[in-house]
Each structure stands twice: as C-alpha cells, then as structure tokens.
Amino acid sequence: MLRAEKLTMTYPGGRTVLAGVDLELDQGRTLAVVGPSGCGKTTLLYMLCGLAAPSAGRVTLDGAPVAAPTPDIAIILQDYGLLPWKTVLDNAALGLTVQGVPRAEREARARAVLAEMGLAGRERDHPARLSGGEQQRVAIARAFTARPKLLLMDEPFSSLDFITREKLQQALLDSWRQRGTPFVLVTHSVEEAVFLGADIAVMGGRPARLARLVPNPGFGEPGHRDAPGFHATARAVRAALAEV
Amino acid sequence: MRAPLRYAAVVALLALGWKALALGPAGDVLPHPEQALAAFARQLGRAEFWGHAGASAARSGAAMILAWAVAFPLGVLMGSLPRLDRALAPFVTLTYPVPKIVLLPVFFLLLGLGEASRVGMIALILAYQILVTTRDGVRAVNPKYLDTIHSLGGTYRHALRHVLLPAALPHGFTALRLGTGVSVAVLFFVESFATQRGLGYFIMDSWGRLDYADMFAGIFGMSALGVALYEGTELLERRACRWRARRGA
Numbered sequence: 001m002l003r004a005e006k007l008t009m010t011y012p013g014g015r016t017v018l019a020g021v022d023l024e025l026d027q028g029r030t031l032a033v034v035g036p037s038g039c040g041k042t043t044l045l046y047m048l049c050g051l052a053a054p055s056a057g058r059v060t061l062d063g064a065p066v067a068a069p070t071p072d073i074a075i076i077l078q079d080y081g082l083l084p085w086k087t088v089l090d091n092a093a094l095g096l097t098v099q100g101v102p103r104a105e106r107e108a109r110a111r112a113v114l115a116e117m118g119l120a121g122r123e124r125d126h127p128a129r130l131s132g133g134e135q136q137r138v139a140i141a142r143a144f145t146a147r148p149k150l151l152l153m154d155e156p157f158s159s160l161d162f163i164t165r166e167k168l169q170q171a172l173l174d175s176w177r178q179r180g181t182p183f184v185l186v187t188h189s190v191e192e193a194v195f196l197g198a199d200i201a202v203m204g205g206r207p208a209r210l211a212r213l214v215p216n217p218g219f220g221e222p223g224h225r226d227a228p229g230f231h232a233t234a235r236a237v238r239a240a241l242a243e244v
Numbered sequence: 245m246r247a248p249l250r251y252a253a254v255v256a257l258l259a260l261g262w263k264a265l266a267l268g269p270a271g272d273v274l275p276h277p278e279q280a281l282a283a284f285a286r287q288l289g290r291a292e293f294w295g296h297a298g299a300s301a302a303r304s305g306a307a308m309i310l311a312w313a314v315a316f317p318l319g320v321l322m323g324s325l326p327r328l329d330r331a332l333a334p335f336v337t338l339t340y341p342v343p344k345i346v347l348l349p350v351f352f353l354l355l356g357l358g359e360a361s362r363v364g365m366i367a368l369i370l371a372y373q374i375l376v377t378t379r380d381g382v383r384a385v386n387p388k389y390l391d392t393i394h395s396l397g398g399t400y401r402h403a404l405r406h407v408l409l410p411a412a413l414p415h416g417f418t419a420l421r422l423g424t425g426v427s428v429a430v431l432f433f434v435e436s437f438a439t440q441r442g443l444g445y446f447i448m449d450s451w452g453r454l455d456y457a458d459m460f461a462g463i464f465g466m467s468a469l470g471v472a473l474y475e476g477t478e479l480l481e482r483r484a485c486r487w488r489a490r491r492g493a
Binding site: 046049051068069070071074075077078079081082083084085086094095097098099126128146 | 392393394395398406411485487
C-alpha cells in the first residue's frame with residue numbers, strides 16, 4: 001500500500017527538519033503520527049501526498065512513486081481548507097470537479113457522502129455558516145467523495161471542542177470500518193492517536209526521525225477507549241515521547 | 245438606519261449649511277438651495293439634460309468596464325505568477341504615482357477629441373487602482389486554499405478558476421467602488437474640453453452663462469451619477485460575492 005523510504009526534507013536555507021523517515025501502511029490499516037509541535041509532522045504528510053518533494057527518499061503507493069498530488073490520496077488539511085466562496089456541496093465535490101466528472105454525477109456522489117456525514121439539507125450553505133464540527137465533516141466528505149485509496153489528515157480535530165471532537169473521532173472510525181480506506185492521522189493528542197491509530201508512530205529529535213512504532217492492540221474494538229489496553233498504549237506512547 | 249434615510253439626513257445637513265452661506269457672505273453668487281433644487285427639477289423635465297446625463301453615464305460606465313476588463317485579470321495574473329509580476333512590477337511602481345490626468349492632452353493628440361480619449365483617460369486612472377489592489381489581494385490569498393486545490397490534483401488553471409479569481413473579486417470590487425469617486429472627478433475634467441455633451445460641459449456652460457442655479461442642477465446631476473455608480477458597484481459586488489454577504493448571517 002503506502003511506503004515511505006528514507007524521507008528527508010532540507011529547506012533551501014540548509015535546515016533539515018526530517019531525516020530518514022521510513023513508514024509503511026497496509027491496506028485497511030490506520031496509522032497515527034504523534035510528535036511535539038514543529039517536529040515536521042505536517043511536512044511529512046505533504047511529502048506523503050506529493051504536495052512537497054522530499055530532498056531525499058521516496059514515497060510509493062501500491063508500488064507506484066508518488067511525485068505529485070493524485071486523486072488516489074486525499075488529504076484533510078489543518079483548518080479544513082474549505083473554500084469560503086463555494087457552497088458545502090461544491091466544496092464536497094471539488095475533487096471530482098478537478099477530475100472533470102460531469103456535474104450530475106459529482107453532485108449525486110457528494111450529496112450521498114454529505115448525507116452520511118449528517119449534512120443533508122446544508123448543501124447550499126457556505127462554510128462561514130457552519131460550526132467547526134460541520135466544517136470538519138465537509139472536509140471529510142470532500143475526501144471520501146473522491147473515493148481515494150488513502151486518506152491523510154493533519155490534526156483534523158485540534159480546533160474543536162471536546163464533545164464535537166469525540167463525536168467526529170467516532171464518525172471517522174465508523175467510516176473507516178464501513179469503507180476500509182486506510183488513513184494516516186497526524187495529531188499532537190496521545191488519546192486521539194491511540195483511539196484512531198492501529199499503530200502509533202512517535203516522531204521527535206532534531207532533525208525529526210521516526211523514533212518508535214507503538215502497536216495498539218484492541219484498536220477499533222467497541223469500548224476500546226475505556227479498556228485497560230487503551231491506557232496501557234497511551235502510557236507507552238507518552239513514555240516514547242518523553243524519550244525523544 | 246436604512247440607506248435612504250442616511251442619505252436624506254446628510255442632504256438635509258448640507259442644505260442647512262448651504263442656506264446659511266447663501267444668506268450670508270456668499271449671497272451674491274450662491275443661489276439658495278431651494279432655487280437650485282427648483283432648477284434641478286426643471287432640468288429633470290428636459291430631454292437635453294438627460295442627454296448630458298446619459299453621455300456622462302455612458303462614458304463612466306464604459307471606462308469602468310474597460311478598466312475592469314484589463315486590470316482585474318492582469319492583477320490576478322501578476323499576483324499569482326511571480327515571474328510576470330517581476331517583469332511588470334517596475335513599470336507599475338514607476339508609473340503609479342504619476343498623476344495620469346496630465347496625460348489628457350496626449351490622449352487627445354493620440355486618440356482624437358472623441359469619446360475614446362475621454363473614456364481611455366478615466367479607464368487608465370481606474371485601472372491602476374484595480375490592478376494594484378487585485379494583485380495585492382491575490383498575493384495575500386491563504387496558501388491553504390491553494391494547497392487544497394493542488395492536493396486534489398488541480399493545476400494552475402484549476403487554482404485560477406476555483407481559488408484565485410473568486411478570492412480576488414472582493415478586492416477588485418473594492419477598488420472599483422472606491423474608484424467611482426475618482427472616476428466622476430476625472431469625468432468632469434475630461435468633459436470640460438472640446439465637447440458639448442456631458443454633465444461636465446453642462447456645468448461649465450452654465451457657469452460661463454452666470455446661470456448658477458443651472459450650474460448647481462448639473463452638480464446635482466453629477467453627484468447623483470456618482471452615487472448611482474457607487475451603489476451599482478456595491479450591488480454588483482454583493483451579487484458576485486454572495487458568500488461574503490452571508491458571512492455571520
């Protein structure tokens with residue numbers, strides 16, 4: 001599925017933010033990436049989807065190199081990246097619009113995913129009229145409407161209140177169960193990482209490296225958040241973060 | 245307060261000040277506001293006055309359309325294509341502060357004494373404002389929006405259509421709206437020479453005939469034209485940028 005080998009990013013000024021990061025994600029799996037702020041998590045996601053070219057190393061998806069953005073990989077950016085001048089429906093269908101899918105088909109597909117996300121009836125609204133949680137649902141809908149092979153998310157729930165965040169985390173997990181689309185989630189919340197990641201990659205150091213991969217037994221099972229295994233994994237992740 | 249009431253309040257305040265002036269030191273040359281209003285009402289009943297107003301409106305409208313058609317797309321391109329911006333920016337920077345109105349005789353020489361030179365003069369002045377404001381607005385577009393479109397596999401063409409043009413519209417319209425005042429001022433100037441059509445001509449002609457009441461009728465007409473252009477541009481902006489109007493609604 002997704003494979004990143006020795007990914008390195010050195011900015012033009014000579015500062016290296018990421019050095020030799022290896023990642024692997026198999027079909028149907030999920031991976032949460034945690035690390036301190038500014039350690040290059042967002043840069044890593046941008047390289048994984050082809051938005052940024054690594055200084056060294058390479059990314060492949062099903063064996064094919066990812067050198068530029070592709071409809072096979074959808075990314076949900078921090079702060080959602082919804083276009084304020086487009087309606088909810090047009091935002092959700094944007095990927096299909098870019099691909100040149102005929103209007104009737106793209107709108108039908110977008111409407112169906114929006115309904116799944118609980119946004120039926122809001123199609124003609126503009127993002128400014130939506131709550132943060134609703135905006136996030138539109139961003140998720142946009143990603144799923146394009147039917148990608150892989151979903152990348154950059155701290156998707158960080159600006160939401162606690163209740164909305166938990167609801168959307170559950171909605172994301174439900175979507176994953178239903179569709180099986182593998183995803184990589186970047187977060188600075190250990191609890192979120194343990195709830196949504198089948199594995200948790202801990203990043204740290206200067207330049208940042210993948211310090212440790214923590215397995216997450218019990219991920220995806222009902223009641224996982226309250227299970228003793230959840231807290232044990234969270235402790236392991238915290239310990240790994242303290243070491244890097 | 246609703247817009248008509250706001251306008252009425254301002255007009256009443258101005259009329260009071262005017263009346264005081266007319267009763268006082270400026271009584272010899274300044275007609276009383278009611279005399280000027282009566283002259284304006286009389287002129288509104290005359291086809292000739294409407295002909296002047298129509299000529300002025302056509303010149304302003306044509307200049308605004310021409311300025312927008314050239315400057316808005318160029319501003320979007322300059323704001324989004326650094327190479328083009330680097331090539332053209334020195335030209336804009338050097339010529340922007342030059343008072344373009346001094347080029348009117350050159351326009352008359354090059355384009356003749358007809359409509360082209362007058363419309364071209366107003367359009368040139370407006371175009372600079374639209375160009376610079378639009379370019380700066382596009383430069384300030386949230387890079388997240390561009391990341392969004394590129395992450396979906398979009399090219400520059402897609403970014404232009406789905407991000408840059410809609411993001412630039414409010415900036416372009418703001419420049420156009422603010423430019424209406426300048427546009428009417430320049431209109432008055434370009435209609436003061438070598439023409440017998442337009443409210444500028446009407447005002448200067450009335451002044452020359454010492455018919456101050458009619459002169460004010462022309463000034464009223466030109467003011468009304470300025471307000472109509474401003475409000476018309478705002479209406480266009482509201483229609484083209486509905487998403488902004490709904491913000492916080």
